Amino acid sequence: MTLPDGALLGALTIVFTLWLLASIPNQFRWEWWDNTARRDVLALLPRWTFFAPRPGRHDLHILIRDWSAGSPGQWRELERRPPAPWLRAFWNPDRFVRKTVTDTGNALIRAAARPEAGSSTSIQLHAAYLEILGWVVAAPPPVQDTSPGDARQFVLVRTQTARPGRRLDVAFISFEHPRL
Structure with a gap:
């Protein structure tokens, strides 16, 4: 019909x-x-924050690298698969991932800046550190590597823009964590 x-x-x-x-x-x-x-499980209802009281002025990225036999590999960004640019205006579930990375990363940066966070054990037990570490450990090895490294490390990096050649500011560097 x-x-x-x-x-x-x-x-x-x-x-x-x-x-x-x-x-x-x-x-x-x-x-x-x-x-x-x-009840919006498909994330169809947008929430725009163009005029937020304190709009975001930078993006936060998670970079990871694998360690093999005590030597570090190349840094690479923790992969996200955003939808095509033309589709983002209508469907953009990746915004929740970006928001989570920003909120969790900023919580970790604030926690690491506190005077009582001087001990490496205390920051490694922080909920934000453990959440990011979970994402990092679960990430697959780079395509060109046939075997994962012995350990993995992450860094939180702030950027001002998305263009190539942008300035990167290291906000937090993790410890190396053995792969299981």
Whole structure:
């Protein structure tokens, strides 16, 4: 059964109108809307932060390297697979990954800057350190390597822009962790 052109246009208009109307309250932190937003398992409702009180001015990246026989390998970024640029305007689940990396990484950087974090044991037991370490250890070895290294290390790097040749600021360097 096919729909007449007018019915299809009407149905699409209703769907996109409802989507726009549901997106508006999602921009605010209203308690009554939070229950509805939690049911958005497909992440279809956007939350824009163009005019945040303190907008982000840098990006945080996780770089990892493997150690083999006591010598370090090359740094490489922990891989993420963002959708195609034309699709990101409509569907961008990677934004949750970027947000998690930013929040967890910043929590680790703040924890490492505290005076009581002087002990290597205390920072390695911090929840943010353990969460990032879990991602790092689970990452596959580089494609060109046939065998994983003996240990793995990560670094948190801040960047101002996404263009090549950008300035990288090292914010945190982890210890080497043996591979299991």
